[in-house]
Amino acid sequence: MTNQENRNSSSQPLTRSGRLGFHYFPDTLHYTERDLQLWLPILVELGANWLVIRSDTGRAIPESFITTLKQAGINPFIQFNLPLGKPPAMEEISPLIESYIHWGAMHIQFYDRPNLRSSWPAGGWAQQDLVERFLDRFLPLADLVARANAVPVMPAFEPGGDFWDTAFLRNALQSIERRGMSSVLSKLALGAYAWTFRRSIDWGAGGPEYWPDTRPYFTPSSSQDQRGFRIYQWYQAVAAAVLQRPCPVFLLQAGLPAHPDRIKPEELAAGEHAAVIKELYTWVTGKELVVEKGVETLPPPQLDMPEEVEACNFWLLSADKNSPYREQAWFHEGNPRLPHTQSIAKNITPPAADAFVNPTISNDTVFKRIQHPISHYILLANCQHGSWETQLARLLPFINQNHPTIGFSIEEAALAGKVTIVGKSPYITADTLARLTRTGCQVEQIGDDGTNLAM
Structure with a gap:
C-alpha cells in the first residue's frame, strides 16, 4: 500500500465545534x-470560540474586555x-499575568519563533545552547502560569527555520523533562503556524510515520515534511516520542500561504486561497456556506485532526487603515472584505455606531452609549529607572478590585471617565491636568506608593 493510500485510509472526516x-x-x-460593541456580535455570529489577542508589558488589556469575551463563550488566547534579547523582569510582568488569569484568560503564550536567527540579538544566535537559553527565558513565565492552574503555550516556531523546528521542539521538551519541570509539562500546550506554504492542505499528512525518509534540514524529493497545514501531526509525533503522550496544540494563522510579512496582497484575494479558507472553515464549524445562487457545496475535507488540536485560528479579523496587514483582514470596519469572508459572513451586518449589543450576550451595561470608552485609567507618571514596576506591584490589590486600564499615554488617559495619576513627572503639568478635566475626565493624583488611593 502506498503512502498516499495509507494516509487516505487513516483520515476520517471530523466536524467538531x-x-x-x-x-x-x-x-x-x-x-x-x-x-x-462592534466586534463581539460579529464574532458571535461567526461562531468563534477563541480570540488571539496581543498584550505588551506596559499596559494591561482591560478586565471588561476579557470577561465580556468569556461571557460570550469566546476564550481569550x-x-x-517578548524580545529574546531583553526578557522582562518577573516583577514587571507577573502582576499582568496574574491579573489575566484571575480575569479568566487561561491560555498565555510567550515569545515568537525562537528558532529564527532574526529573533535573537546580534551575537545571541551564535552562542552555544540556544534551546537552553531560550528555556531560561520561557520557563519562569510558563511556571508562573502553570502554578496558577492555567495553560502556558510554547511559542510557535518558524516551520523549518534556521534551527529546524521539530528538532528545536524535541530538544526543548527533553530539557524541560530533564529539569524536572513537571508542573509545566502537565499544563503545557504547543503553538504551531499552520501555513500551507502554497501547497495542498494534505501536504505532510500522516506525519513522520508516513514520511520516514524526511530528516531535519533534508526532505527528499519523493517525501514530504511538516511545512504545511498538517504541522500538528509532526509536532504530536515529537511530543509522543519524548513524553509518551500528546500535547494540546493551537493552530495559528491557519491556512495562510506564508508568514504575513511574506504574503503579496493579491494572494489572499485569489480564488485558490479562498477555497482553502472556506474548506477549513466548513470543517471547523460544520456550516454550509451560503452564496447568492444557493448553497455553496463543498466536500467535507478529510482532516484527521486529533482531539489535542484545541483551536484553529484564522488570520486576521481586522486591521487599521495604516496597518501593513490591512489587506489581509477579513473585515474592514465590520464589513466583509476578502472573497472567502464574503461567502462566510454574507449575512453579517455590522451594528450601527449607536446600536446596543443584545444584552443576553453580556452585561448590557458594558454596551451603554460611550462618551469615554475607558472607564478608569491609571497613568503611571514616573516611568524612570524601572520604578513603574514597583508602582504596579504596590497597586495590584487596587487593580484587582477596580480593573482599570494601565499605561503611560496622556492621549489614552483622555479617553477615560476617571484618571488616576500615580507619581510625578515634568511632562504632566497643570495644563495637562486642565486638558484632562476639559475632556470630562475625573482626575486624581497620588504618590508613588499609592497610599492616598481610595480603595
Whole structure:
C-alpha cells in the first residue's frame, strides 16, 4: 500500500465545534468598550470560540474586555511577543499575568519563533545552547502560569527555520523533562503556524510515520515534511516520542500561504486561497456556506485532526487603515472584505455606531452609549529607572478590585471617565491636568506608593 493510500485510509472526516478562532487586531490598541460593541456580535455570529489577542508589558488589556469575551463563550488566547534579547523582569510582568488569569484568560503564550536567527540579538544566535537559553527565558513565565492552574503555550516556531523546528521542539521538551519541570509539562500546550506554504492542505499528512525518509534540514524529493497545514501531526509525533503522550496544540494563522510579512496582497484575494479558507472553515464549524445562487457545496475535507488540536485560528479579523496587514483582514470596519469572508459572513451586518449589543450576550451595561470608552485609567507618571514596576506591584490589590486600564499615554488617559495619576513627572503639568478635566475626565493624583488611593 502506498503512502498516499495509507494516509487516505487513516483520515476520517471530523466536524467538531469549539475550535474556531481568529487573530484579533495585529496591535494592542483595540480593547475599548466601543471595540467590543462592534466586534463581539460579529464574532458571535461567526461562531468563534477563541480570540488571539496581543498584550505588551506596559499596559494591561482591560478586565471588561476579557470577561465580556468569556461571557460570550469566546476564550481569550493572550500573546506576549517578548524580545529574546531583553526578557522582562518577573516583577514587571507577573502582576499582568496574574491579573489575566484571575480575569479568566487561561491560555498565555510567550515569545515568537525562537528558532529564527532574526529573533535573537546580534551575537545571541551564535552562542552555544540556544534551546537552553531560550528555556531560561520561557520557563519562569510558563511556571508562573502553570502554578496558577492555567495553560502556558510554547511559542510557535518558524516551520523549518534556521534551527529546524521539530528538532528545536524535541530538544526543548527533553530539557524541560530533564529539569524536572513537571508542573509545566502537565499544563503545557504547543503553538504551531499552520501555513500551507502554497501547497495542498494534505501536504505532510500522516506525519513522520508516513514520511520516514524526511530528516531535519533534508526532505527528499519523493517525501514530504511538516511545512504545511498538517504541522500538528509532526509536532504530536515529537511530543509522543519524548513524553509518551500528546500535547494540546493551537493552530495559528491557519491556512495562510506564508508568514504575513511574506504574503503579496493579491494572494489572499485569489480564488485558490479562498477555497482553502472556506474548506477549513466548513470543517471547523460544520456550516454550509451560503452564496447568492444557493448553497455553496463543498466536500467535507478529510482532516484527521486529533482531539489535542484545541483551536484553529484564522488570520486576521481586522486591521487599521495604516496597518501593513490591512489587506489581509477579513473585515474592514465590520464589513466583509476578502472573497472567502464574503461567502462566510454574507449575512453579517455590522451594528450601527449607536446600536446596543443584545444584552443576553453580556452585561448590557458594558454596551451603554460611550462618551469615554475607558472607564478608569491609571497613568503611571514616573516611568524612570524601572520604578513603574514597583508602582504596579504596590497597586495590584487596587487593580484587582477596580480593573482599570494601565499605561503611560496622556492621549489614552483622555479617553477615560476617571484618571488616576500615580507619581510625578515634568511632562504632566497643570495644563495637562486642565486638558484632562476639559475632556470630562475625573482626575486624581497620588504618590508613588499609592497610599492616598481610595480603595
